[in-house]
Amino acid sequence: MKPKPLSSKRSDTLFSLLLDLPAFLLLLSFIVVPIVDSVIKSFQAYGVKNIITKKPGVWNDFANYLYLFKTDDFVGATLHTFSFVIGVVLVQFLLAILLALILNSNIRGARFMRSVMMTPWVVPTVISALIWMWLFQPQYGLLKYLVSLVTFGHLSDFAILNNPSTALTGVGVAALWKQIPLMTLLLLAGLQNVPQDISEAAMIDGAGKIRRFFSIILPYLSPVIKVSVSMSIIENFKQFPLFWTMTGGGPNNSTTTLAVLSYREAFVGMNLGSGAAITTLWMLMMIAVIFGYNKLFRVQEM
Amino acid sequence: MKTTMKSDSKLFSFFKYAALAVILLFLLFPLYWVLITAFKTNMEAYRYPPTFFPRHPVLTSFLSLFHENNQFFVYYKNNIIVSSFVALLCCVVAIFSGYSLARFRHRWNTWFFALLLASQMFPVISRMISLYSIMGKLGIINTLGGLSLALLAAQAPFCIILMSSFFAGIPKEIEEAAYVDGAGRWRILFSIVTPLVKSGLVAVGIYAFLMTWDDYLHAATLIQADMKRTLSVGIALRYLGELSYDWSLVNTISIVGTIPVVLLFFFFQKYMIKGLVAGAVKG
Numbered sequence: 001m002k003p004k005p006l007s008s009k010r011s012d013t014l015f016s017l018l019l020d021l022p023a024f025l026l027l028l029s030f031i032v033v034p035i036v037d038s039v040i041k042s043f044q045a046y047g048v049k050n051i052i053t054k055k056p057g058v059w060n061d062f063a064n065y066l067y068l069f070k071t072d073d074f075v076g077a078t079l080h081t082f083s084f085v086i087g088v089v090l091v092q093f094l095l096a097i098l099l100a101l102i103l104n105s106n107i108r109g110a111r112f113m114r115s116v117m118m119t120p121w122v123v124p125t126v127i128s129a130l131i132w133m134w135l136f137q138p139q140y141g142l143l144k145y146l147v148s149l150v151t152f153g154h155l156s157d158f159a160i161l162n163n164p165s166t167a168l169t170g171v172g173v174a175a176l177w178k179q180i181p182l183m184t185l186l187l188l189a190g191l192q193n194v195p196q197d198i199s200e201a202a203m204i205d206g207a208g209k210i211r212r213f214f215s216i217i218l219p220y221l222s223p224v225i226k227v228s229v230s231m232s233i234i235e236n237f238k239q240f241p242l243f244w245t246m247t248g249g250g251p252n253n254s255t256t257t258l259a260v261l262s263y264r265e266a267f268v269g270m271n272l273g274s275g276a277a278i279t280t281l282w283m284l285m286m287i288a289v290i291f292g293y294n295k296l297f298r299v300q301e302m
Numbered sequence: 303m304k305t306t307m308k309s310d311s312k313l314f315s316f317f318k319y320a321a322l323a324v325i326l327l328f329l330l331f332p333l334y335w336v337l338i339t340a341f342k343t344n345m346e347a348y349r350y351p352p353t354f355f356p357r358h359p360v361l362t363s364f365l366s367l368f369h370e371n372n373q374f375f376v377y378y379k380n381n382i383i384v385s386s387f388v389a390l391l392c393c394v395v396a397i398f399s400g401y402s403l404a405r406f407r408h409r410w411n412t413w414f415f416a417l418l419l420a421s422q423m424f425p426v427i428s429r430m431i432s433l434y435s436i437m438g439k440l441g442i443i444n445t446l447g448g449l450s451l452a453l454l455a456a457q458a459p460f461c462i463i464l465m466s467s468f469f470a471g472i473p474k475e476i477e478e479a480a481y482v483d484g485a486g487r488w489r490i491l492f493s494i495v496t497p498l499v500k501s502g503l504v505a506v507g508i509y510a511f512l513m514t515w516d517d518y519l520h521a522a523t524l525i526q527a528d529m530k531r532t533l534s535v536g537i538a539l540r541y542l543g544e545l546s547y548d549w550s551l552v553n554t555i556s557i558v559g560t561i562p563v564v565l566l567f568f569f570f571q572k573y574m575i576k577g578l579v580a581g582a583v584k585g
Binding site for chain 1: 314318319321322325326328329330332333335336339347348349350351352394395398399401402403405406408410411414417418421422423424425426427428429430431432433434435436438439451452454455456458459462487512515516518519522523533534537538542549552553555556559560563564567568571575578579582
């Protein structure tokens with residue numbers, strides 16, 4: 001008897017679905033259902049009482065959403081989130097591509113530096129918050145000392161996290177520190193795929209370094225840039241532990257992002273319904289941003 | 303012309319090395335600073351201006367961590383249990399679905415892949431608001447098992463995509479040959495294909511371990527008992543609660559809390575770097 005061919009379509013599909021089943025059930029019960037459920041809860045009065053008595057929430061005529069716009073908190077948190085994402089992603093991309101280009105040029109010890117520079121990426125987020133809180137410490141911190149040294153004593157009380165106008169930057173620095181390594185690694189991998197001979201041919205034709213970067217390296221790199229920047233956008237949009245540990249959203253709400261606001265509402269104030277309203281709007285914004293970003297990139301590719 | 307080019311490139315390489323030095327200093331100096339603070343006495347750590355090398359290196363904070371503040375090791379142990387469990391299960395799930403996505407192209411898998419990509423985008427807090435009550439009803443809130451499952455779901459999507467990019471690199475002819483020899487589907491998957499993607503499996507396992515080790519939000523919302531807390535939440539609640547911090551101790555905690563993941567990463571960095579690049583560029 002001849003063995004039946006491996007690619008008998010129907011049984012292939014069945015086998016494949018069977019393999020997908022564990023992951024599918026996992027995602028269904030711990031991601032899809034909770035997300036849908038939280039959107040539903042955002043239209044309900046749902047608080048700590050409901051959890052204790054196990055009673056379902058009741059429809060409350062958009063009260064959770066109306067409540068959000070009674071104060072400036074939600075608008076403020078949205079602005080903080082966007083400034084944080086834009087600032088961190090932009091600076092991160094510039095520094096990472098600079099570092100990747102340098103490490104990709106034939107310098108001695110590039111391999112060693114590439115592996116050592118990954119260390120901050122491995123450091124747990126809460127611990128990187130602690131590291132930077134110690135560097136920023138208002139009385140004995142190293143940064144305070146360095147700033148006073150550089151300004152010849154003019155600025156002797158530098159405390160980045162305690163000042164509402166600089167606190168967001170302070171958290172941003174910690175985020176950059178942790179995230180630059182991964183982006184550099186990805187861009188470096190992309191650079192190694194740029195064909196050497198085209199770049200050399202352009203050099204012989206008299207194209208300068210800058211010209212070669214924009215018309216040869218950048219186009220080849222653009223798929224990697226697209227992915228790594230979108231990963232960074234998502235990560236910073238969702239950032240929570242850095243804020244919660246370093247500033248708790250303060251001073252004066254200057255670092256209260258959507259993540260901090262929704263956590264505070266849902267798990268400190270125990271108003272899960274209005275917390276869910278914040279996360280629902282937050283989610284919609286994130287989808288819109290990623291959608292717009294992908295669209296932008298598609299236009300650029302043409 | 304020759305001279306201008308030469309001076310140009312000299313200036314260029316000066317800027318190149320200066321930029322390299324500044325960025326590397328930014329990335330690496332904080333680690334040095336934590337390391338030396340951990341070996342300072344609190345007296346010296348609170349000295350202003352600070353000292354750039356400990357005058358009398360001491361182990362006081364390490365000893366105090368082991369003797370007086372050893373609740374830390376409860377969190378540490380829980381973190382090891384949860385991270386290992388998630389890493390292990392993540393590998394199993396990633397073998398299954400990664401293979402399925404790489405080998406079988408049909409409508410359902412297209413949808414499944416889209417689900418995997420989308421599920422990485424949702425804010426964790428959004429899930430937690432709902433899981434807090436759902437898992438409460440099921441009675442798996444405040445258990446390490448429940449926490450692990452929630453974390454497994456969070457890590458699985460990236461791990462599956464990563465694994466499928468490794469499976470996609472294995473030629474199908476190998477499987478067909480085994481099939482002709484009479485091997486069943488499961489045997490082909492486990493004893494022929496999977497051994498060929500061992501390096502990918504290492505990358506997936508370590509990635510899942512690192513990401514779970516880093517978790518804060520899942521544990522902060524799903525765990526209430528101090529004895530079941532994991533590292534990040536434990537540190538934040540126990541050692542940062544007071545008005546004045548014991549900074550030498552905090553820096554010691556930072557080191558002890560980071561060592562396992564740093565070792566793991568550097569020991570397997572060859573696989574990790576390859577894996578991260580493959581996973582990100584494919585996904």
